[in-house]
Amino acid sequence: MRALTDILQRLRRSRAVIISGGILVTIAVVAIIGPLLSPHDHLQTDFDNLLQRPTASDAHFFGTDDLGRDSFVRTLLGVQVTMLVAIVASVVSLLIGVTYGAIAGFVGGRTDAVMMRFVDTLYALPFIFFVILLMVAFERNFLLIFVAIGAINWLDMARIVRGQTLSLREREFVDAARLSGASSARILFKHITPNLIGVVIVYVTLTIPQAILVESFLSFLGLGIQEPQTSLGALVDAGVNQMEGASWMLLIPAVLLAVILLCFNFLGDAMRDVFDARSSR
Amino acid sequence: MLRYALLRLLGAIPTLLLVIVLAFFMVHAAPGGPFDDERVLPPETAAALAEAYNLDEPLHRQFFNYVSGLARGDLGPSYRYRDYTVGELIGNAFPVSLKLGAMAMLLATVAGIAAGSFAAIRRNTVVDRVVMTLAMTGISIPVFVVAPVLVLLFAVKLQWLPAGWSGNDSVARFVLPVIALALPQIAYIARLTRASMIDVLASDFIRTARAQGLGASAIVRYHALKPALLPVLSYMGPAIAAILTGSVVVEEIFGIPGLGQFFVRGALNRDYTLVLGIVVFYATLVVLLNLVVDVLYGVIDPRVRRR
Numbered sequence: 001m002r003a004l005t006d007i008l009q010r011l012r013r014s015r016a017v018i019i020s021g022g023i024l025v026t027i028a029v030v031a032i033i034g035p036l037l038s039p040h041d042h043l044q045t046d047f048d049n050l051l052q053r054p055t056a057s058d059a060h061f062f063g064t065d066d067l068g069r070d071s072f073v074r075t076l077l078g079v080q081v082t083m084l085v086a087i088v089a090s091v092v093s094l095l096i097g098v099t100y101g102a103i104a105g106f107v108g109g110r111t112d113a114v115m116m117r118f119v120d121t122l123y124a125l126p127f128i129f130f131v132i133l134l135m136v137a138f139e140r141n142f143l144l145i146f147v148a149i150g151a152i153n154w155l156d157m158a159r160i161v162r163g164q165t166l167s168l169r170e171r172e173f174v175d176a177a178r179l180s181g182a183s184s185a186r187i188l189f190k191h192i193t194p195n196l197i198g199v200v201i202v203y204v205t206l207t208i209p210q211a212i213l214v215e216s217f218l219s220f221l222g223l224g225i226q227e228p229q230t231s232l233g234a235l236v237d238a239g240v241n242q243m244e245g246a247s248w249m250l251l252i253p254a255v256l257l258a259v260i261l262l263c264f265n266f267l268g269d270a271m272r273d274v275f276d277a278r279s280s281r
Numbered sequence: 282m283l284r285y286a287l288l289r290l291l292g293a294i295p296t297l298l299l300v301i302v303l304a305f306f307m308v309h310a311a312p313g314g315p316f317d318d319e320r321v322l323p324p325e326t327a328a329a330l331a332e333a334y335n336l337d338e339p340l341h342r343q344f345f346n347y348v349s350g351l352a353r354g355d356l357g358p359s360y361r362y363r364d365y366t367v368g369e370l371i372g373n374a375f376p377v378s379l380k381l382g383a384m385a386m387l388l389a390t391v392a393g394i395a396a397g398s399f400a401a402i403r404r405n406t407v408v409d410r411v412v413m414t415l416a417m418t419g420i421s422i423p424v425f426v427v428a429p430v431l432v433l434l435f436a437v438k439l440q441w442l443p444a445g446w447s448g449n450d451s452v453a454r455f456v457l458p459v460i461a462l463a464l465p466q467i468a469y470i471a472r473l474t475r476a477s478m479i480d481v482l483a484s485d486f487i488r489t490a491r492a493q494g495l496g497a498s499a500i501v502r503y504h505a506l507k508p509a510l511l512p513v514l515s516y517m518g519p520a521i522a523a524i525l526t527g528s529v530v531v532e533e534i535f536g537i538p539g540l541g542q543f544f545v546r547g548a549l550n551r552d553y554t555l556v557l558g559i560v561v562f563y564a565t566l567v568v569l570l571n572l573v574v575d576v577l578y579g580v581i582d583p584r585v586r587r588r
Binding site for chain 1 (some may be wrong): 294430
């Protein structure tokens with residue numbers, strides 16, 4: 001836990017972390033509160049106001065879409081879905097990656113070699129196509145999208161955690177725990193895993209934009225989130241179809257998606273720098 | 282060297298088998314058959330269809346049939362494009378995608394290496410920071426955002442370049458799709474090149490070259506570039522995969538009749554054999570190109586071969 005507070009303290013000193021973190025928190029807060037305050041809901045159609053330009057007068061801040069639905073509420077709901085998918089998918093990839101990597105690193109030897117060879121093999125596969133295959137074969141529901149996206153992003157995490165575990169295993173405190181009679185499972189979960197928190201936090205931050213990318217890619221192709229639910233990818237897709245007459249329908253979700261991804265990448269990069277500075281001491 | 286290449290080739294076989302097994306059983310684990318539509322078929326028709334496509338046989342027989350078909354280069358019939366086999370569809374669509382992908386790859390490599398080296402030589406200057414911020418932006422913005430925004434700007438508003446594919450044969454129709462496809466890869470390659478170039482420029486043999494009075498540009502060109510490009514070379518595999526993925530989107534946006542478009546159509550129409558065939562084809566392509574990259578790496582860096 002001391003390691004954790006140390007990291008947090010360093011993070012607070014980094015400008016990139018403060019700025020990109022601040023933007024992300026703002027977007028998240030607006031996305032949660034905005035739809036509650038708007039007089040419109042995301043299903044209500046208004047055929048007198050199709051493809052209306054963004055105006056403040058009747059609270060269509062982002063205009064309306066080709067069915068006359070309020071784009072402000074729909075965009076914010078899209079942000080909610082995108083963020084939710086990203087977080088859940090990252091947790092899935094975290095669980096798989098940390099478990100896999102920690103076991104490979106801790107057991108070591110032949111098991112480790114075989115497990116890591118398997119990861120290398122998977123690295124060579126164009127995973128996104130398998131996710132599409134999965135989406136084709138099964139009903140497209142939320143849960144499947146979460147799990148599928150999480151399941152393709154655990155490889156980096158597994159590698160990093162394995163490397164870290166391998167070096168932690170040789171440290172004195174592990175010997176001390178073993179001498180005092182702790183079981184392997186206890187050593188792994190009580191003594192090694194807590195020391196992985198730093199790396200894991202950094203790599204989760206870097207996994208989130210990847211998960212967002214996959215989800216919005218699928219939704220853009222019409223294979224992800226389905227109507228009437230929406231996500232930023234689906235909104236960009238809808239915007240592409242209307243871009244000649246109503247360019248804001250493309251530009252608003254596109255810019256929002258780009259800003260979210262950019263912030264997460266900057267955040268992850270800055271966190272990696274902070275972490276590397278720590279480990280290189 | 283030949284031994285190394287052959288070993289790598291043997292190593293690719295289990296990967297390819299894994300691909301086929303995963304893809305095949307994923308598709309066949311699907312609830313509902315490929316001919317389930319809104320329109321309910323009479324039982325005799327359904328049975329006849331199942332028989333015609335050998336869907337009535339047990340799963341392991343179907344798998345065996347599929348693999349032995351693959352060994353003969355036969356990917357089976359398409360369920361939706363009734364008059365074509367999957368092989369014919371891929372054969373018709375792939376050349377366009379290949380052209381597009383190769384151009385994007387070339388642009389990404391040249392522009393990425395140039396930008397990255399430039400930033401590394403001018404490390405910590407304004408130029409460096411601008412290039413790196415642009416690169417971060419390029420990495421973050423997905424192809425399906427870049428492509429429509431490029432179309433909006435250059436085709437709809439400025440009308441400099443065509444937005445679509447059909448209706449003109451000029452080279453101009455390649456410009457926007459290739460740029461959209463290449464941009465994220467330019468960004469990645471620039472970042473990689475910069476990082477490794479900085480490492481190489483700090484090493485002893487560069488100091489020696491400098492001590493011998495060699496000029497800055499000669500040092501980069503004759504001494505630093507080759508070692509600095511090794512990480513870029515090993516990124517080529519993932520880059521190829523990313524370009525393939527990106528081309529799915531780009532072909533959809535620009536209406537290019539390539540493999541990516543067939544893939545998306547197939548996925549939306551639940552054309553199982555087509556989607557399965559394209560996944561197997563893509564995966565084989567990626568694995569084989571990775572192999573080529575590995576072998577090239579061995580040619581350039583002899584240290585790798587001994588491992």
